[in-house]
Amino acid sequence: MDKEKYALGVDIGGTNIKLGIVSGTGKIIFNTLVPTNREGGPDEVMSQLKKGIKETISQNELNIVGIGIGAAGSVSSKKGTVSYPPNIPGWDVINVVDIIKNEFNLPIFIDNDANAAAIGEMLYGAGKEFNSFALVTLGTGVGGGLILNRKIFHGDFGAAGEIGHTSIDYNGRLCNCGSKGCVEAYVGNHYLMDIVKEELPKHRDSEILKLIDNNTDLLTPKIINGAAINGDEYALFIIERVGFYVGSALSSVSNLLDIDSFIIGGGVSAFGQPLLISIKRTLEDKVLKTIKHRIKVFPAQLKNEAGIVGSSSLVFYNL
Amino acid sequence: MDKEKYALGVDIGGTNIKLGIVSGTGKIIFNTLVPTNREGGPDEVMSQLKKGIKETISQNELNIVGIGIGAAGSVSSKKGTVSYPPNIPGWDVINVVDIIKNEFNLPIFIDNDANAAAIGEMLYGAGKEFNSFALVTLGTGVGGGLILNRKIFHGDFGAAGEIGHTSIDYNGRLCNCGSKGCVEAYVGNHYLMDIVKEELPKHRDSEILKLIDNNTDLLTPKIINGAAINGDEYALFIIERVGFYVGSALSSVSNLLDIDSFIIGGGVSAFGQPLLISIKRTLEDKVLKTIKHRIKVFPAQLKNEAGIVGSSSLVFYNL
Numbered sequence: 005m006d007k008e009k010y011a012l013g014v015d016i017g018g019t020n021i022k023l024g025i026v027s028g029t030g031k032i033i034f035n036t037l038v039p040t041n042r043e044g045g046p047d048e049v050m051s052q053l054k055k056g057i058k059e060t061i062s063q064n065e066l067n068i069v070g071i072g073i074g075a076a077g078s079v080s081s082k083k084g085t086v087s088y089p090p091n092i093p094g095w096d097v098i099n100v101v102d103i104i105k106n107e108f109n110l111p112i113f114i115d116n117d118a119n120a121a122a123i124g125e126m127l128y129g130a131g132k133e134f135n136s137f138a139l140v141t142l143g144t145g146v147g148g149g150l151i152l153n154r155k156i157f158h159g160d161f162g163a164a165g166e167i168g169h170t171s172i173d174y175n176g177r178l179c180n181c182g183s184k185g186c187v188e189a190y191v192g193n194h195y196l197m198d199i200v201k202e203e204l205p206k207h208r209d210s211e212i213l214k215l216i217d218n219n220t221d222l223l224t225p226k227i228i229n230g231a232a233i234n235g236d237e238y239a240l241f242i243i244e245r246v247g248f249y250v251g252s253a254l255s256s257v258s259n260l261l262d263i264d265s266f267i268i269g270g271g272v273s274a275f276g277q278p279l280l281i282s283i284k285r286t287l288e289d290k291v292l293k294t295i296k297h298r299i300k301v302f303p304a305q306l307k308n309e310a311g312i313v314g315s316s317s318l319v320f321y322n323l
Numbered sequence: 324m325d326k327e328k329y330a331l332g333v334d335i336g337g338t339n340i341k342l343g344i345v346s347g348t349g350k351i352i353f354n355t356l357v358p359t360n361r362e363g364g365p366d367e368v369m370s371q372l373k374k375g376i377k378e379t380i381s382q383n384e385l386n387i388v389g390i391g392i393g394a395a396g397s398v399s400s401k402k403g404t405v406s407y408p409p410n411i412p413g414w415d416v417i418n419v420v421d422i423i424k425n426e427f428n429l430p431i432f433i434d435n436d437a438n439a440a441a442i443g444e445m446l447y448g449a450g451k452e453f454n455s456f457a458l459v460t461l462g463t464g465v466g467g468g469l470i471l472n473r474k475i476f477h478g479d480f481g482a483a484g485e486i487g488h489t490s491i492d493y494n495g496r497l498c499n500c501g502s503k504g505c506v507e508a509y510v511g512n513h514y515l516m517d518i519v520k521e522e523l524p525k526h527r528d529s530e531i532l533k534l535i536d537n538n539t540d541l542l543t544p545k546i547i548n549g550a551a552i553n554g555d556e557y558a559l560f561i562i563e564r565v566g567f568y569v570g571s572a573l574s575s576v577s578n579l580l581d582i583d584s585f586i587i588g589g590g591v592s593a594f595g596q597p598l599l600i601s602i603k604r605t606l607e608d609k610v611l612k613t614i615k616h617r618i619k620v621f622p623a624q625l626k627n628e629a630g631i632v633g634s635s636s637l638v639f640y641n642l
Contacts, residue, residue, distance in 0.1 A: 135479050176492075
């Protein structure tokens with residue numbers, strides 16, 4: 005009898021490097037994390053990565069068949085490179101796969117973290133039944149992964165899926181990327197908090213102000229969600245508007261790719277049902293009639309574990 | 324020696340049914356057209372189609388290996404159906420391939436006209452060298468065809484490629500589709516003429532007014548182009564703005580699909596170089612930095628013959 009197969013999943017984040025061992029059915033057997041030593045520079049992060057992998061393998065006597073790595077930024081899964089991750093300063097272009105390969109005698113796969121999460125949702129989560137779907141991660145940035153015909157779509161240079169830089173207003177809010185009206189410039193965590201900070205003085209009765217004791221530096225999506233759960237009108241309006249912006253961007257994605265299924269993950273998706281309902285309603289309002297009746301919007305099923313499970317899923321997806 | 328292979332291409336348009344025999348290198352050997360009897364209803368159009376094909380085959384003693392059909396509207400190339408073509412009233416859902424198959428003992432392929440044009444450009448035109456590109460047809464509507472990895476991308480239900488319904492402003496101009504800010508609502512022929520009619524009173528010195536003898540019913544893209552060629556400032560502004568709107572929509576397409584190459588066809592593309600330059604500049608301004616230096620914008624090479632050559636290319640693409 006074959007020994008059960010496991011994958012080692014690594015999520016390289018700006019705050020933590022998360023590592024885990026995951027079964028072929030997406031179950032986490034073991035997990036750990038190392039605070040990312042960003043100050044040490046990319047070389048230090050790479051040696052943390054190697055050390056973490058080594059220890060994870062040696063602590064678990066399991067049949068590990070491959071290593072899957074997810075990272076933010078521009079990742080070439082063909083070449084194995086991670087370029088300019090926004091959360092690790094000083095990192096330009098590093099061939100992570102080449103470096104790891106020299107240390108471990110295992111097949112190694114790498115992808116953008118949103119693509120890894122999309123593959124994880126396809127294999128183990130909310131995307132099991134869909135032939136094609138888009139995963140949208142709402143966090144500091146707005147990331148995306150496109151599953152077309154049960155395959156991740158990378159594009160010619162591996163940069164596909166940048167749903168966050170779908171513009172919803174050619175003359176709209178300035179985005180960090182230099183363009184205008186990118187949906188990320190409306191609903192990305194920092195942008196959204198900036199908008200709310202600006203608007204709060206007009207909503208003196210909002211429970212949000214009480215929850216943060218009038219200190220707008222304490223504002224988080226969680227606070228807004230807390231107020232919304234208590235029925236605060238302005239908080240509910242914020243969530244509905246986030247859904248409207250996201251739905252507006254996704255309607256273009258839907259029309260362009262004939263995609264009717266969307267999976268929403270990331271921290272901001274903690275807004276829950278009111279957010280999902282608003283996204284769905286906006287999509288139904290805006291997409292072409294041929295797609296309208298097919299629209300499906302689901303929450304991501306891999307939540308906190310999306311990083312590790314998503315990364316590990318690269319192994320089972322590719323092997 | 325094998326006899327040279329030819330394809331019969333048919334373009335079902337609202338004005339004419341165009342038929343032609345095309346070589347494997349995209350050369351038109353024979354072509355003809357029948358004015359579409361729209362008043363006769365879809366049955367009459369279908370019998371015109373059958374008669375046209377029959378006559379084209381019998382008039383040419385050539386080794387025809389298949390029939391390729393292009394049609395406007397929602398086309399399922401899998402099922403063979405054409406649904407609700409916007410230019411033929413009364414036509415709901417007709418399985419064109421089944422009907423034609425019964426009459427002719429040849430493989431038959433069908434696709435949306437923009438997809439057929441994209442395949443034609445890939446095999447014989449401006450897209451020969453590109454691994455992936457988007458074809459955009461600027462006419463009454465704004466159509467699109469997506470070539471990803473040298474394959475036409477249909478999406479799950481065959482509706483992919485609706486670049487015209489990429490919204491550039493969530494609160495923008497009302498589109499016929501019911502949504503707001505679709506790029507078609509800015510640059511589709513009728514919409515564009517409406518915008519220019521509204522603005523013309525503010526441009527009393529524009530040569531456009533002279534060319535149409537102050538009768539705005541005579542306004543066409545050709546007139547605007549004529550004025551632009553003579554250096555008319557307002558006409559040049561119109562063309563540049565069309566490019567800005569199109570480029571704005573395409574920047575979202577580019578970021579989403581990591582596509583850097585765009586081929587522009589259709590009647591409105593007669594605006595020529597000033598239009599292409601404006602589209603390219605807008606794209607370079609708006610796309611992510613990783614794509615910016617790769618942006619390429621070319622005119623379609625199949626011009627008037629795009630219908631016949633595009634349709635016939637379905638045969639050589641699929642066989």
